[in-house]
Structures are given as structure tokens and as C-alpha cells.
Amino acid sequence: MDGITIALSKGRIFEETLPLLAAAGIEPLENPETSRKLIIPTNRPDVRVVIVRATDAPTYVQYGAADIGVAGKDVLIEHGGEGLYQPLDLKIAKCRMMVAIPAGFDYERAVRQGARLKIATKYINIARDHFAAKGVHVDLIKLYGSMELAPLAGLADAIVDLVSTGGTLKANNLVAVEHIIDISSRLIVNQAALKLKRERIVPILDAIAGVVGA
Ligand code: PRT
Ligand code: MG
Numbered sequence: 001m002d003g004i005t006i007a008l009s010k011g012r013i014f015e016e017t018l019p020l021l022a023a024a025g026i027e028p029l030e031n032p033e034t035s036r037k038l039i040i041p042t043n044r045p046d047v048r049v050v051i052v053r054a055t056d057a058p059t060y061v062q063y064g065a066a067d068i069g070v071a072g073k074d075v076l077i078e079h080g081g082e083g084l085y086q087p088l089d090l091k092i093a094k095c096r097m098m099v100a101i102p103a104g105f106d107y108e109r110a111v112r113q114g115a116r117l118k119i120a121t122k123y124i125n126i127a128r129d130h131f132a133a134k135g136v137h138v139d140l141i142k143l144y145g146s147m148e149l150a151p152l153a154g155l156a157d158a159i160v161d162l163v164s165t166g167g168t169l170k171a172n173n174l175v176a177v178e179h180i181i182d183i184s185s186r187l188i189v190n191q192a193a194l195k196l197k198r199e200r201i202v203p204i205l206d207a208i209a210g211v212v213g214a
Contacts, residue, residue, distance in 0.1 A: 002046075003046035003048065004046060004048075004067050005048055005050055005065070006021075006067070006069065007049075008032075008049055008051060008069065008070055009051070009056075010032045010051055012093045013070050013071075013072070013092070014051075016090075016092035016093055016185070017092065017185075020090060020212065021208075023208060024203070024204045025043075026042050026204070027043040028040045028042050029041045029042060032051045038051045039051075050065075050066055052069075055078075055079075057069040057070060057071040058071050058084060058188060061084055061189065062082060062190070064192060064193060067194075068187065068189050068190075068201065068204065069187075070090065070187060070188070071185060072183055072184070072186075073181070073185070073186060074097060074162060076188070077123075078124070078126065084191070085194055086186050087187055087209075088186060088208060088209055090184065090185050090187055090212050091184050091212055091213075092184060092185050093184060093185045094183065095183050096163050096180075096181070097160065097161070097162055097179075097182075097183055098177075099130070099158055099159070099176070099177050099178035100148075100160075100163070100169050100174045100176045101174065102151045102152065102173060102174055103174065105151075105158075107158065107177050114137070115137075116137045116138065117131075117136065117138045117139070117157045117158060118138070118155070118158075119131070119140050119141065119156055119157070119159065120141045120143050120150035120151070120155055120156035120160075121141070121142070121143065122142070127160040128140060130160070130178075130180050141155060141156055147161040148172045149172075151174065158177075159174070187205070189201065189205070
């Protein structure tokens with residue numbers, strides 16, 4: 001496609017990216033929460049938005065199926081960032097990657113005693129690096145969602161997950177014991193598209209940089 005394709009996920013990333021696109025003069029013509037369309041036209045005939053799963057945004061941009069996208073730092077670390085230019089921290093969809101345990105589990109003591117811990121997470125790479133740096137032996141159990149359930153159901157001793165308000169941990173009687181990394185979403189750009197469609201992409205990047213204060 002000769003125009004510009006922007007990959008966004010539904011929910012918080014779409015909502016929080018809207019004002020940034022508006023600053024670049026781009027307005028999607030439909031709301032993905034109510035429309036079932038996966039390709040959404042915008043007020044600019046040469047710009048369209050494709051709706052992808054949050055974890056798939058880097059893949060679409062890496063292979064050039066989208067020129068630009070938005071992805072959480074969590075998703076980018078797990079993906080590896082190959083083929084992606086990451087010019088801007090958009091400072092949206094902010095949260096923290098944490099280790100959490102069931103209330104009452106003496107995590108510090110287990111770590112001190114060199115226990116081998118079972119950790120359930122969607123973020124295998126982040127969790128592996130974190131526990132390796134601490135010298136803690138872990139068995140990582142890959143999950144695709146509802147990590148909070150794992151310690152309650154006896155699947156794991158602890159989880160590595162994102163926390164924003166802390167409400168989900170609290171509702172499930174879990175407590176955060178370690179902060180791994182602060183997370184926000186970044187703009188990602190296909191490196192070849194940036195060269196080939198420079199005169200169209202750079203003004204969009206500049207307008208967004210202007211509103212995020214970069
Ligand atoms: O939901 P789905 O399975 O479709 O995909 P997804 O979870 O990957 O997408 P989405 O839209 O939920 O998240 C997109 C991005 O938003 C993530 O990649 C993060 O970078 C960012 N983000 C910011 C969050 C949160 N805050 C967040 N709180 N992503 C997930 N959560 C979840 C968290 O996993 C936990 O289950 O919300 C729950 C905790 O929230 P609190 O407010 O109760 O602490
Ligand atoms: Mg989600």
C-alpha cells in the first residue's frame with residue numbers, strides 16, 4: 001500500500017493514542033469498540049488504522065504490514081524489537097511490571113533459603129532476566145492471561161505481571177513484592193517504510209513528539 005498503515009490495539013492503547021493522532025491531523029472514522037471492522041479509515045484518505053492484538057503490533061510493523069504502531073514496553077521486550085525503529089516514548093498506558101505473591105507467603109525467606117520458585121507469567125523473557133540477575137532459581141510457567149489465578153489455584157508460588165491501580169492484586173489477596181520495571185507505550189516504525197515514505201511519516205512523528213513533549 002502506498003499510503004500509511006497504523007497498527008493499534010483496542011482498549012487503552014487505542015483510547016490514549018487518539019489525542020496523539022489528532023495532533024497529527026489524523027482522526028479514525030470508526031470506533032473499534034463498537035465497529036467489528038479491523039481496517040478503519042481515517043479523515044485522511046492516505047492513512048488507515050488496523051486493529052491488532054496488543055502483542056501482535058510489533059509483528060505487523062516488523063514485517064511492514066503496518067508502517068507505524070504503538071506497543072507497550074512489556075510487549076516490545078518480549079518481542080525483541082527486531083526491525084523496529086522506536087523513536088518515541090508516548091508516556092501512555094503506564095503501569096509497572098511487578099513480582100506478586102499470595103498474602104502470607106514469606107517470599108524473602110524462600111529466596112534467602114535458595115528455594116526453587118514456580119513463577120507463572122506471560123512475560124517469560126522479562127521474568128527470566130529478573131530472577132537470573134537476582135540469582136534466584138525459578139521454573140517459569142507460561143500463561144496467556146489471568147496470571148493472578150495461578151498462585152490461588154496452586155499452579156505457581158508467585159507471578160510476574162503488570163500492575164496499574166493495584167485493584168486486581170488486592171481483589172485476589174495478592175501483594176506486590178518486587179518492582180521490575182516501569183512500563184509505558186512506545187511508537188514503533190518499520191525501518192524500511194521510514195526511508196521509503198519519509199516525507200509522509202516524519203511529519204506524523206514530529207507532530208506526536210510535539211504533544212508528548214519529546
Ligand atoms: O487484553 P488482551 O489479552 O487483549 O491483550 P493485552 O492485555 O496485551 O492488551 P491490553 O490492551 O489489555 O494492554 C495493552 C498494554 O497496556 C499492555 O501491553 C501494557 O503495556 C499496558 N497496560 C497498562 C496494561 C495495564 N496497564 C494493566 N493494568 N496491560 C495490562 N494490565 C492488566 C494487568 O495484566 C492485570 O491483569 O490489568 C490488570 C491489573 O490492573 P490493576 O489496575 O488492577 O492494577
Ligand atoms: Mg488486557
